[in-house]
Each structure stands twice: as structure tokens, then as C-alpha cells.
Amino acid sequence: MRKRSLIPILYIAFLMLPIYWLVAMSFKTTGEILSGFSLFPQTFTLDNYRVIFTDPTWYWGYINSIIYVSLNTVISIAVALPAAYAFSRYRFLGDKQLFFWLLTNRMAPAAVFALPFFQLYSSVGLFDTHLAVALAHCLFNIPLAVWILEGFMRGVPKELDETAYVDGYSFPRFFVTIFIPNIKAGVGVAAFFCFMFSWVEMLLAKTLTAVEAKPIAATMTRTASSAGYELGLLAAAGTLTIIPGAIVIYFVRNYIAKGFALGRV
Amino acid sequence: MRTENQKAWFFVLPVLLLVAFNALIPIMTVVNYSVQETFGNNVFFWQGLDWFQQILTSERFHAALGRQFLFTFLILIIEVPLGIIVALSMPRKGVWVPVCLVLMALPMLIPWNVVGSMWNIFALPNIGLLGYFMNDVLGVNYDMTQQPFSAWVTIVVMDVWHWTSLVVLLSYAGLVSIPDAYYQAAKIDGASPWKVFRYIQLPKMKTVLTIAILLRFMDSFNIYTEPFVLTGGGPGNSTTLLSIDLVKIALGQFDLGPAAAMSLIYFAITLLVSWLFYTLMTKDDAQ
Numbered sequence: 400m401r402k403r404s405l406i407p408i409l410y411i412a413f414l415m416l417p418i419y420w421l422v423a424m425s426f427k428t429t430g431e432i433l434s435g436f437s438l439f440p441q442t443f444t445l446d447n448y449r450v451i452f453t454d455p456t457w458y459w460g461y462i463n464s465i466i467y468v469s470l471n472t473v474i475s476i477a478v479a480l481p482a483a484y485a486f487s488r489y490r491f492l493g494d495k496q497l498f499f500w501l502l503t504n505r506m507a508p509a510a511v512f513a514l515p516f517f518q519l520y521s522s523v524g525l526f527d528t529h530l531a532v533a534l535a536h537c538l539f540n541i542p543l544a545v546w547i548l549e550g551f552m553r554g555v556p557k558e559l560d561e562t563a564y565v566d567g568y569s570f571p572r573f574f575v576t577i578f579i580p581n582i583k584a585g586v587g588v589a590a591f592f593c594f595m596f597s598w599v600e601m602l603l604a605k606t607l608t609a610v611e612a613k614p615i616a617a618t619m620t621r622t623a624s625s626a627g628y629e630l631g632l633l634a635a636a637g638t639l640t641i642i643p644g645a646i647v648i649y650f651v652r653n654y655i656a657k658g659f660a661l662g663r664v
Numbered sequence: 665m666r667t668e669n670q671k672a673w674f675f676v677l678p679v680l681l682l683v684a685f686n687a688l689i690p691i692m693t694v695v696n697y698s699v700q701e702t703f704g705n706n707v708f709f710w711q712g713l714d715w716f717q718q719i720l721t722s723e724r725f726h727a728a729l730g731r732q733f734l735f736t737f738l739i740l741i742i743e744v745p746l747g748i749i750v751a752l753s754m755p756r757k758g759v760w761v762p763v764c765l766v767l768m769a770l771p772m773l774i775p776w777n778v779v780g781s782m783w784n785i786f787a788l789p790n791i792g793l794l795g796y797f798m799n800d801v802l803g804v805n806y807d808m809t810q811q812p813f814s815a816w817v818t819i820v821v822m823d824v825w826h827w828t829s830l831v832v833l834l835s836y837a838g839l840v841s842i843p844d845a846y847y848q849a850a851k852i853d854g855a856s857p858w859k860v861f862r863y864i865q866l867p868k869m870k871t872v873l874t875i876a877i878l879l880r881f882m883d884s885f886n887i888y889t890e891p892f893v894l895t896g897g898g899p900g901n902s903t904t905l906l907s908i909d910l911v912k913i914a915l916g917q918f919d920l921g922p923a924a925a926m927s928l929i930y931f932a933i934t935l936l937v938s939w940l941f942y943t944l945m946t947k948d949d950a951q
Contacts, residue, residue: 404755406750406753407764410768411764413825414770414829415767416786417783417794418770418771419793420782421786433791436790436791478678478682482678486676488667489672491670491672494672501679506938507687507691507886508885508886508927509907510886510927511927514914519693535686537682537683538683538686541679541682541683595773599772599773600775600776601889602888616775619778634785644770647773648766649766
């Protein structure tokens with residue numbers, strides 16, 4: 400038993416090493432980082448974080464990212480709920496083909512779509528808005544949300560629907576007040592995955608924005624290229640990008656593993 | 665079980681419209697570029713299938729495709745078994761389970777460009793923890809900015825670090841769904857640990873493993889941001905994977921026609937391989 404728990408411990412240690420290094424860097428000055436190797440910060444500094452929290456171009460990067468990620472999560476879940484219900488409860492013309500086609504959108508490399516997306520969203524006048532990024536991320540998040548929610552909905556017996564109709568519930572009222580509370584966990588898991596994939600995707604987010612809705616990634620690359628490498632600042636900015644994800648994952652920790660397991664392939 | 669109801673289409677309609685807006689219009693734009701030539705000013709000439717022919721016969725494309733397949737192959741061959749091993753050795757219940765799951769999921773929640781930069785500063789010789797350890801403690805000559813082999817090791821280890829947890833989480837979800845009675849029966853029959861794995865755990869993990877392998881295939885085949893930030897495709901072209909090469913052609917050289925043709929070939933390969941995986945792995949279920 401002892402020997403077996405060694406494997407997860409070693410694995411987690413391996414995962415934590417680069418993260419430790421990033422966090423350690425963020426408390427060093429750029430001069431110290433470049434001057435050579437040191438396992439711990441020799442001159443502990445909070446300056447890197449001070450810069451980020453006082454410079455609007457920095458902290459607005461985070462705010463912009465959080466705005467479009469939240470917007471994307473809400474849109475994805477809102478449209479995926481009825482669709483997943485249809486897939487789990489009814490057979491209709493082309494349902495299997497439609498389901499597979501939705502999944503194929505996860506297979507398209509984002510690099511393929513970068514340029515056409517830029518043209519598309521420019522032509523409809525959404526370029527450099529939070530909505531543009533939120534809608535673009537729907538490409539891969541909606542299929543995922545439908546996939547996860549459908550799995551959870553199939554676990555709810557059909558008798559629930561029928562009883563509700565007999566009791567005189569209208570469909571919208573049944574759906575919102577009875578059905579959705581029944582698959583709370585599924586909604587949580589789907590929302591978590593939407594949040595995660597929208598938060599980590601930066602190529603499209605960068606392509607579709609310029610100033611107003613610029614994500615944190617764009618701010619980071621700008622700093623990296625101007626004035627040499629501000630490594631300490633970059634590390635602090637990177638450390639801060641881990642926090643939103645860590646908070647979200649803490650809330651859904653008991654459901655994450657279940658999320659994909661219930662989905663169908 | 666499911667009833668026939670064509671009105672269900674109304675439920676699917678919002679999803680259909682949103683995804684179609686995002687998928688069909690851009691892909692048609694790409695198709696459009698792929699058969700035309702432009703010299704600027706929005707003037708286009710019909711080019712037929714020339715770009716496709718040019719890409720399919722170009723050595724540069726073959727080299728990038730070869731590197732891409734090698735990368736994806738290495739990723740699958742390392743991450744899938746490693747993920748299964750870690751999942752098997754995790755405790756089934758107890759206070760440590762959520763702690764393990766949260767810590768393991770952490771790398772997946774870091775933006776991809778940050779993953780690239782953090783591995784960059786982690787692996788740099790002299791100042792990075794990994795670079796320092798390899799060169800100054802182990803005495804191995806390791807420099808990912810100069811040696812293609814070091815660069816390859818770094819991008820593969822980075823991806824293992826980034827995504828193995830997905831396999832772990834999915835396998836683990838499959839494992840905890842096995843009722844205790846199965847293990848008790850195996851114990852009574854005196855089954856060896858290998859037999860338990862082969863005939864109880866592996867079949868139960870099959871569905872989730874299919875999802876894991878498919879997701880890992882698609883995502884590693886389409887990978888762009890992390891290796892681009894880490895190595896920029898270098899040294900030389902040694903880590904220029906398909907997406908990196910594609911962006912170089914499309915945005916670096918602004919050769920829209922060839923880039924579009926390459927996008928479509930790329931997408932077709934991804935679809936084809938995913939479909940092959942999918943049919944191979946679900947073959948037994950159909951019978």
C-alpha cells in the first residue's frame with residue numbers, strides 16, 4: 400500500500416516543480432533572475448505584483464479575460480441546455496450526424512481559424528469586443544457542453560418529465576424549476592470545462608482583439624518583447640493567471656472526474 | 665426509449681446557428697482562398713487545385729507533417745500509460761482524493777501561452793531550475809535553444825506535464841465506477857493483479873479511455889501556442905509542428921492560397937485519423 404501511494408506523490412511533485420519555479424521567479428527582481436541560479440528569492444520583492452495591480456493596461460488584461468470567459472460560459476450553457484435535452488430525450492432527423500458534426504469542431508486547429516475569424520468578426524463589426532471572443536470560443540465550448548450535459552440528462556429517468564406533465568407543469572416551468580435542479584452537478588461540470596477552455600485559449604482571443612478587449616496574454620507578450628525580457632514581471636503575471644482556475648476547480652472538485660465519464664462517445 | 669419528435673430541432677436550433685456561424689463561414693473563407701491567387705487589392709484569380717498540389721508535393725509540408733506525427737505519437741505513447749498508472753495507484757476514497765484531483769488538474773487551467781513561458785524560464789540553461797539541474801548537477805549538456813534533441817525533450821515533457829492529468833482524471837472516473845463486488849469476486853478466484861487489470865479494470869475504463877485518447881490526439885495534433893512560445897519552432901525548424909508552420913506561411917509570408925490549402929489538408933487528416941481511432945475503439949461495442 401505504501402509503495403503504491405508513492406506514484407501519485409511523485410507525479411504531483413513533478414507537476415508542482417515548474418509551478419514552484421514560476422511563483423519563485425515572481426518574487427525575484429529581473430536582475431536577480433538573469434544574474435544566475437538561486438533556488439529561493441535572495442532579495443524577496445513584491446514589486447512585480449505592485450506593477451500589475453497599479454498599471455491599468457495590466458489589470459485590465461485580467462478583467463477583459465474574465466469578462467469574455469464568463470460571457471462565453473453563460474452563452475454556451477444557455478444554448479447547450481435545450482440542445483442536450485433534445486439529444487437525450489428525442490430521436491429526430493439527422494440527430495446522430497448533427498452530434499458528430501458538433502464534435503468535429505473540436506478537431507479544427509485554432510490556427511486554421513485565426514485569419515478567417517478575424518475577417519468574419521471585423522465584417523460584422525464585432526472586432527475588439529468581449530462578445531467577439533465569447534462567441535468565437537463557442538466553437539469548441541458548445542459541443543463540449545452539449546456532450547457533458549447530454550450524459551448527465553440521460554441519467555435522469557423519463558418518468559420525471561411525464562410526472563411533471565401530469566401535474567400540469569408547462570414545459571418551460573418544468574425545465575427550469577424541476578429538470579435543471581436535478582442536473583445541477585452536470586451544469587457545474589459543463590460550466591467548469593467551458594470556463595477552463597475559454598480561459599486557457601489565447602490564440603483566437605488575441606487575434607480578435609486590439610485595445611478595448613485585450614486579454615492578459617496580449618499584455619504579457621507586449622511586455623516580453625519591449626524593454627528586453629521583464630522576466631520577473633512576466634512570472635508574476637503568469638502566477639496570477641493560475642488563480643481564477645484554481646478557485647473554480649476548488650468548487651467543482653468532487654464533480655470534475657464525473658463530468659466526462661458520463662458523457663457518450 | 666427516446667421518442668421520435670421532429671420538433672426537437674427547435675431545441676437544437678440555437679446551438680446549430682451559433683456553431684454554424686463560427687464553423688461554416690470561416691471554413692468557406694478558407695475554401696475560397698484555397699482555390700484562388702491574389703496579388704493584393706482584393707483582386708482574385710481562379711487557381712484550381714494548384715495550391716493543393718503544391719502543398720502535397722512540398723518537402724517542407726512532408727517534414728512538418730512527419731514531425732507532427734512523431735510528436736503526437738510520443739505524446740500518446742507516454743501520456744496514456746502514465747495516466748492509467750497514476751489513476752490505478754490513487755486512493756479510491758478519503759480526504760486525499762479531492763486534494764490530489766485539484767493539484768493534478770492545476771496545469772490544465774493555466775493559459776497556454778503562460779505554460780510556454782513558464783517552461784521557457786524553467787528550462788533555460790544556467791537560470792532555469794531544469795536547465796541548471798541538467799547542466800550543473802547532472803553534467804548533461806542540455807540547451808533547448810541550441811540543440812534540436814533538447815528542444816524535443818522539452819516540448820514533449822512539457823506536454824506530458826500539461827495534459828497527462830486529463831488521462832488520469834478520466835481513467836480515475838472509470839475506475840471508481842467499478843463496484844466492489846467485482847474485486848471481491850476476483851479475490852475469491854485468486855486473480856493476479858495483472859488479470860484484475862486486464863479483465864476488470866481495463867474493460868470498465870474503455871469508454872473513458874476512448875474519450876481520453878481522442879481528446880489527446882486532437883489536441884496534440886492541433887497544438888500551437890505552447891511549443892511556439894517555448895521554442896518558436898526552433899532551433900532551426902526542428903520543432904516546427906504543423907500549426908506553427910501553417911501560421912508562418914499564412915501570417916509570416918502572407919501566402920493565403922497555400923496556407924488555406926494546407927489548412928484544409930490538415931483538417932482532413934485530423935478528421936480521418938480521429939474517425940479511424942473512433943471506429944477501431946468502438947468496433948466491439950457495435951457487435
